Amino acid sequence: MADSTQKRLCRLDEVAEGSSRGLTASCAGRLYDVFVVRKHGELYAYLNRCPHTGGPLDWVPDQFLSLDRQHIQCATHAALFRIDDGFCVAGPCGGQSLARLPVTIKDGEVYLDEQKFCAEGD
Numbered sequence: 001m002a003d004s005t006q007k008r009l010c011r012l013d014e015v016a017e018g019s020s021r022g023l024t025a026s027c028a029g030r031l032y033d034v035f036v037v038r039k040h041g042e043l044y045a046y047l048n049r050c051p052h053t054g055g056p057l058d059w060v061p062d063q064f065l066s067l068d069r070q071h072i073q074c075a076t077h078a079a080l081f082r083i084d085d086g087f088c089v090a091g092p093c094g095g096q097s098l099a100r101l102p103v104t105i106k107d108g109e110v111y112l113d114e115q116k117f118c119a120e121g122d
């Protein structure tokens with residue numbers, strides 16, 4: 001069972017292998033757009049905010065990946081980010097990274113550590 005600082009984001013099986021999904025997370029009553037990606041059985045979660053302009057990465061709901069599904073891709077200027085750590089490998093925000101979210105998986109559910117997420121700020 002999750003502790004009181006862990007907020008459920010989604011079920012793990014709602015994110016198919018090789019796909020992404022947009023979600024909403026809260027911190028102190030404020031809502032944030034976030035997304036998750038599943039690759040090689042692992043789940044990665046990030047704030048939906050491009051380090052280039054601060055805008056969202058997706059142009060279609062739940063579509064955060066490049067066509068070959070090897071990178072996260074920003075829809076605005078096509079920056080590419082590694083899925084496993086959010087590091088930008090191509091595009092105008094080269095060398096910067098997406099903000100990774102503290103998530104854990106328990107009993108097939110994905111939880112955000114809200115206390116840690118809020119402490120890391122935006």
Ligand code: FES
Nearest residue numbers: 050052074077079
């Ligand atoms: S806004 Fe993402 S690359 Fe420019």
